[in-house]
Amino acid sequence: MHYRDELKVKAERALHKKAAIGPDVDLEQFDKTSDPHAYLTDDKLRELPEGDRQRLLMSGVDVSEQDRAGTYFQKDTTVVHCKSKQEGIEVIPIRKALEELDWIWDYYWKLASVDTDKFTAEAELNLHNGYVIRALPGAKSIYPIQACLYIDKEGLQQNVHNIIIAEEDSELHIITGCSTSPHLTKGIHVGISEFFVKKNAKLSFTMIHNWAEDMAVRPRSVGQVEEGGLFLNNYICMKPVKTLQMYPTTHLVGENAVARFYSVIVGTPGSEYDVGGRIFLKKRGTRAEIVARTISNGGRIISRGHLIGEVPEIKAHLECRGLMLNGGLTYAVPELEGRVDGVEMSHEAAVGKIAQEEIHYLMSRGLSEEEAVATIVRGFLSVDIPGLPPQLKAEIDKAIELSEKDVM
Secondary structure (H helix, E strand, C coil): CCHHHHHHHHHHHCCCCCCCCCCCCCHHHCECCCCCCCCCCHHHHHCCCHHHHHHHHCCCCCCCCCCCCEEEEEECCEEEEEEECCCCEEEEEHHHHHHHCHHHHHCCCCCCCCCCCHHHHHHHHCCCECEEEEECCCCECCCCEEEEEEECCCCEEEEEEEEEEECCCCEEEEEEEEEECCCCCEEEEEEEEEEEECCCCEEEEEEEEECCCEEEEEEEEEEEECCCCEEEEEEEECCCCCEEECCCEEEECCCCCEEEEEEEEEECCCCEEEECCEEEECCCCCEEEEEEEEEECCCEEEEEEEEEECCCCEEEEEEEEEEECCCCEEEEEEEEEECCCCEEEEEEEEEECCCHHHHHHHHHCCCCHHHHHHHHHHHHHCCCCCCCCHHHHHHHHHHHHHHHHHHC
């Protein structure tokens, strides 16, 4: 049986399998079809309506493509813009890759499991598109590549599969912005992502979500890091969403491999988030870090973190801090699992409110109460991410700044 046929059989068996964690979503209420959209030239991309451009900018996507090494833009089910601007960096729609490139089969569904749940099954059986972004051996991206998964059609179920490869000794930086058009209220995004970080390669992946209030979001991500590789995985969601459930997993399979997960999440009224991350440390000298900053502004947030030390001489740290502003729920679930002697693992978790003495101190320095609270919140959300290029740090700071009004 052909590999793709085997995947189809597994997916069909899992088509009604609920996710292991997080609330269930009835997929029957969504439409999997979409009218095709015209391809956008560079000029047409820059001429998008102002409302669309602002939505994209708040998710880290700049239609001017200034300081970008390439762009992938998918609207609903259609790839409307795709190109690389730097030699040694490839940006390819995944359907095209599956049709034309033999090597893609060495990566497709090799880390993620097609039968994990009904969402992975849907992504295989009703794949719309997605991207393949690859840095060739020794290539180093000067500017980040931007990828946008955009939903314009009301009630659409968007199914994508992304494969990201940093070949040996390469350096790859990606900003992926997921967003909806200003008029859209309801839909679901199902996204599969597989990350391959080869020997001595570096990959930073920054995801910024800017969804509509009645959106359901179900990403499924798995990564693998080889000897001496570094994987930085950053996630920002400061806008309303009906339900978001994600639990990215990474396997450190080479000596001295490193993975760091950082997330900034603001839970707004009516929104439900079940998020976290899991890292397996499988070789000596591997290091891992999971850092989460969450603010409950009336939303429900479950923040998970799981570190698994399978061999001696590994180091891992988990940090989860939650701030309560206007009610809601913050639930931290930190897990450390040491399976042998000689592991070094730690965690800290805290949930609290803004101390009045901090507000009073800043007010005594001339700030209003609102300015004082905003300053404290801004400091709380500021996460120092070692090894992040200045351009990406600026994008994260910009996303937080653009969202501050909603937070307050």
